[in-house]
Amino acid sequence: MAQLNNPLAEKSYAFALEVVKVYKFLKEDRKEFILSKQLLRSGTSIGANIAEANGAISTADFSSKISIAYKESLETKYWLNLLNESGYLTSETSKVLIEKADELSRIMFSILKSTRIKK
16 A cells, blocks of 8 residues: 555555556456556556655665656556557557656656755
8 A cells, every 4th residue: 555645655556556457458358468568567666666765775775766666657658658559548548647657757757856966
């Protein structure tokens, strides 16, 4: 479960749940197994790395985990676009998820900028 009073952790956890639902749909209804697995891995990795960042033992460790989560959000958007363009996801579904991934990306980028300024 996401950490209370941590909007980024909560948003990334909710996003991961949505990615899992999309993965199940793609696997069971669309019989798509390769791209959907990539989406599942990157989409759930965002929240996992944010959770690790929250337990970081140093600023460098924290920044590293947020950086990984940020990159995973970019990869997730890639897979969502590919699944949309290849006809596995509707434009509406991919658009909603891409917007949520963009929001996470913006938050993480802002965090990365502020942690690097503090060095």
